[in-house]
Amino acid sequence: MANLPSDVLALGTRRNVMREIFEYGKLLAQKVGAENVFDYSLGNPSVAPPASVNQTIRDVLDGAEGDSIHAYTSAQGDLPNRELLSASLNRRFGENSTADDLYFTMGAAAALTCCFHALTCPGDEYVIPAPYFTEYQVFIAGAGGKVVESKPDPKTFQPDLVSFEAAFSPQTKGVVINSPNNPSGVVYSKETLAQLTDIMRQKAAEYGHPIYLISDEPYREIVFDGFSVPWLPAFYDNTLVCYSYSKSLSLPGERIGYVFVSPKMEDNRLIYAAVCGAGRKLGYVNAPALFQRVAALCDGQTADIAVYQENRNLLYSSLTQMGFTCVEPGGTFYLLIKSMEADSVAFCERAREFCLLLAPADSFSCPGYARIAFCVPTERIRASLPAFQKLADSYQS
Amino acid sequence: MANLPSDVLALGTRRNVMREIFEYGKLLAQKVGAENVFDYSLGNPSVAPPASVNQTIRDVLDGAEGDSIHAYTSAQGDLPNRELLSASLNRRFGENSTADDLYFTMGAAAALTCCFHALTCPGDEYVIPAPYFTEYQVFIAGAGGKVVESKPDPKTFQPDLVSFEAAFSPQTKGVVINSPNNPSGVVYSKETLAQLTDIMRQKAAEYGHPIYLISDEPYREIVFDGFSVPWLPAFYDNTLVCYSYSKSLSLPGERIGYVFVSPKMEDNRLIYAAVCGAGRKLGYVNAPALFQRVAALCDGQTADIAVYQENRNLLYSSLTQMGFTCVEPGGTFYLLIKSMEADSVAFCERAREFCLLLAPADSFSCPGYARIAFCVPTERIRASLPAFQKLADSYQS
Numbered sequence: 001m002a003n004l005p006s007d008v009l010a011l012g013t014r015r016n017v018m019r020e021i022f023e024y025g026k027l028l029a030q031k032v033g034a035e036n037v038f039d040y041s042l043g044n045p046s047v048a049p050p051a052s053v054n055q056t057i058r059d060v061l062d063g064a065e066g067d068s069i070h071a072y073t074s075a076q077g078d079l080p081n082r083e084l085l086s087a088s089l090n091r092r093f094g095e096n097s098t099a100d101d102l103y104f105t106m107g108a109a110a111a112l113t114c115c116f117h118a119l120t121c122p123g124d125e126y127v128i129p130a131p132y133f134t135e136y137q138v139f140i141a142g143a144g145g146k147v148v149e150s151k152p153d154p155k156t157f158q159p160d161l162v163s164f165e166a167a168f169s170p171q172t173k174g175v176v177i178n179s180p181n182n183p184s185g186v187v188y189s190k191e192t193l194a195q196l197t198d199i200m201r202q203k204a205a206e207y208g209h210p211i212y213l214i215s216d217e218p219y220r221e222i223v224f225d226g227f228s229v230p231w232l233p234a235f236y237d238n239t240l241v242c243y244s245y246s247k248s249l250s251l252p253g254e255r256i257g258y259v260f261v262s263p264k265m266e267d268n269r270l271i272y273a274a275v276c277g278a279g280r281k282l283g284y285v286n287a288p289a290l291f292q293r294v295a296a297l298c299d300g301q302t303a304d305i306a307v308y309q310e311n312r313n314l315l316y317s318s319l320t321q322m323g324f325t326c327v328e329p330g331g332t333f334y335l336l337i338k339s340m341e342a343d344s345v346a347f348c349e350r351a352r353e354f355c356l357l358l359a360p361a362d363s364f365s366c367p368g369y370a371r372i373a374f375c376v377p378t379e380r381i382r383a384s385l386p387a388f389q390k391l392a393d394s395y396q397s
Numbered sequence: 398m399a400n401l402p403s404d405v406l407a408l409g410t411r412r413n414v415m416r417e418i419f420e421y422g423k424l425l426a427q428k429v430g431a432e433n434v435f436d437y438s439l440g441n442p443s444v445a446p447p448a449s450v451n452q453t454i455r456d457v458l459d460g461a462e463g464d465s466i467h468a469y470t471s472a473q474g475d476l477p478n479r480e481l482l483s484a485s486l487n488r489r490f491g492e493n494s495t496a497d498d499l500y501f502t503m504g505a506a507a508a509l510t511c512c513f514h515a516l517t518c519p520g521d522e523y524v525i526p527a528p529y530f531t532e533y534q535v536f537i538a539g540a541g542g543k544v545v546e547s548k549p550d551p552k553t554f555q556p557d558l559v560s561f562e563a564a565f566s567p568q569t570k571g572v573v574i575n576s577p578n579n580p581s582g583v584v585y586s587k588e589t590l591a592q593l594t595d596i597m598r599q600k601a602a603e604y605g606h607p608i609y610l611i612s613d614e615p616y617r618e619i620v621f622d623g624f625s626v627p628w629l630p631a632f633y634d635n636t637l638v639c640y641s642y643s644k645s646l647s648l649p650g651e652r653i654g655y656v657f658v659s660p661k662m663e664d665n666r667l668i669y670a671a672v673c674g675a676g677r678k679l680g681y682v683n684a685p686a687l688f689q690r691v692a693a694l695c696d697g698q699t700a701d702i703a704v705y706q707e708n709r710n711l712l713y714s715s716l717t718q719m720g721f722t723c724v725e726p727g728g729t730f731y732l733l734i735k736s737m738e739a740d741s742v743a744f745c746e747r748a749r750e751f752c753l754l755l756a757p758a759d760s761f762s763c764p765g766y767a768r769i770a771f772c773v774p775t776e777r778i779r780a781s782l783p784a785f786q787k788l789a790d791s792y793q794s
Contacts, residue, residue, distance in 0.1 A: 002664045004671050008515050012674025048464035067445035072649045113680030118405055142678040252469045253686025267399045274401045277409025281539040283510030288685045289650025
């Protein structure tokens with residue numbers, strides 16, 4: 001009998017809630033017809049990549065480097081790609097970076113694992129405001145660290161700063177934030193970020209060691225009218241930005257993103273070297289070469305995110321009219337609705353009776369809520385509104 | 398001051414011997430002219446990918462799935478891609494696999510880290526016949542395991558089976574082999590593999606637990622007339638094949654490969670789940686989507702490897718005529734030559750005086766030898782022969 005490490009075995013066999021709902025939806029579609037199933041379970045971008053993506057691929061293949069584009073790049077990413085990206089960040093965010101502050105990765109998940117493996121010593125803790133993407137727990141545990149959650153504030157889904165401050169200890173190595181946020185869709189405000197980073201500075205001074213801000217930003221560009229996403233390194237020197245092009249360019253399968261190690265970070269060169277060393281340890285030789293070039297050339301562009309805004313408008317106004325409680329999302333393609341009974345799993349099961357597939361937010365450390373991933377065609381949202389109405393009505397009787 | 402894990406910091410800052418030689422070569426080229434520098438340091442494929450690679454990319458982009466190709470795939474790889482690949486392996490190797498025995502990865506490095514993290518419990522050891530690619534040490538240490546080397550047999554560079562058998566202990570979790578071999582270019586014979594796997598079976602029976610064979614096969618298709626690469630799962634049931642398209646299709650920058658978990662393996666479903674769980678833990682969401690499709694459609698094809706055979710013929714016959722000692726490579730684009738003095742680092746330094754850049758094989762656990770990576774244009778090899786002659790002559794005087 002094989003003696004295997006229990007953590008990876010659990011990860012490989014444990015049922016994934018979102019995936020399970022998705023599979024259930026496929027079965028349901030066979031029974032009642034796909035047109036009658038409203039699947040809001042997965043955060044898979046529904047809009048096509050901008051035309052520039054496939055055009056850039058064709059241009060690169062047709063150009064002088066058509067064959068050599070597939071060669072190894074340096075581990076941190078091809079220098080010309082990092083130079084392009086650095087210039088783009090400097091232009092867009094008033095940053096003062098060089099190519100050597102950037103490390104191309106295979107998407108945000110790889111960016112996060114590289115950061116956690118770069119920073120984590122035994123016993124280290126990371127404070128994370130709920131709600132949050134719970135795969136962070138997998139990555140942090142894999143690096144030997146521990147997650148300490150702070151409580152959600154369901155009135156706004158901005159971090160509850162009292163609970164946040166209480167979550168710190170001398171073992172705190174870093175803080176992970178994700179804004180625009182999965183699963184709430186909320187964009188953390190400048191005021192929130194100013195207070196949050198003030199607390200971090202105080203705690204770092206109190207404990208006498210740095211506390212790192214790891215900012216997971218795959219939704220940075222998916223932000224709606226009237227909202228803006230502050231550039232974190234402007235608020236806090238010891239910031240590592242983990243970025244992915246998965247959502248902004250609708251390229252989640254290609255696994256391309258980066259770590260940005262703020263040039264203002266204490267021991268910037270050491271931290272950058274540790275990130276590179278972590279990538280080497282984990283078997284990330286270099287981020288995919290062709291998509292490094294595509295990302296560098298298309299940085300700052302987006303797929304047609306107007307669709308997400310239209311979806312948000314329709315869904316938020318309709319749901320609140322029906323009596324659902326939710327906080328208006330400022331970005332992403334998610335929103336949380338309050339469960340109409342205490343048990344959000346039971347709430348989501350009742351929603352299934354109306355062919356609405358929602359994800360209980362328990363797995364985002366936000367029990368009592370359900371996540372709606374509205375990255376679907378707008379006509380599907382329109383078609384689903386009667387089902388939401390029936391769901392609401394079922395709690396009136 | 399940052400408190401960082403020492404292993405990743407060392408990995409991120411430690412000088413890489415091969416990379417250092419490469420950088421030295423660039424400086425030397427400025428002094429004496431690039432045409433006078435013969436850089437044999439890096440294993441970067443020198444021939445272009447087969448035309449089918451870029452054509453397949455264009456076809457996919459122009460086809461019905463042009464936009465949807467960039468979407469998330471399932472974690473183990475898109476099912477149609479795994480079905481294509483499984484059929485190809487069944488056809489080419491008389492295998493009896495299904496799509497569910499295959500897990501697409503980001504090249505062989507990721508395949509190896511996923512296997513090591515899937516299998517390794519604290520205290521586990523892996524036996525590896527020298528010479529070998531020493532990055533295995535990084536991956537195994539990263540998973541919490543330990544490497545136990547067996548000695549090289551410099552007469553043939555087949556594994557020294559006496560030393561191999563002596564390397565086993567009750568802590569042995571697996572064996573890692575790499576044939577065709579980096580750095581020797583040697584292809585392990587059927588006889589070697591039959592004996593080697595017999596030893597593994599005996600030891601597994603003696604210890605009462607499975608011993609896994611991890612076969613790292615990025616050079617499987619780069620094999621010369623008169624040699625063949627046996628299919629390892631036919632020799633040993635508990636085999637995991639780690640494959641990369643980096644060398645066969647000249648795509649090292651794109652990071653695409655796979656783990657094949659033999660369907661005959663004991664607890665096959667459990668091991669496969671652990672590999673998937675390890676990929677999740679390490680942040681490998683899915684292997685790059687577009688290149689999954691390219692690899693599945695081009696499996697079994699190769700870049701123009703005739704060039705490597707021509708290089709091997711020219712280099713091997715010339716060097717042996719000059720009095721160098723080397724074992725004829727049956728594949729890859731590497732060969733080892735015996736150092737003409739005890740210290741192979743000093744030997745490589747003397748070679749530099751003749752503008753020959755060779756890598757001391759000390760870093761492949763094979764001191765006393767130097768590696769020549771002959772993935773360079775054939776005319777460069779021809780041009781370098783007088784320099785090799787001068788190097789040989791310098792040891793006669």
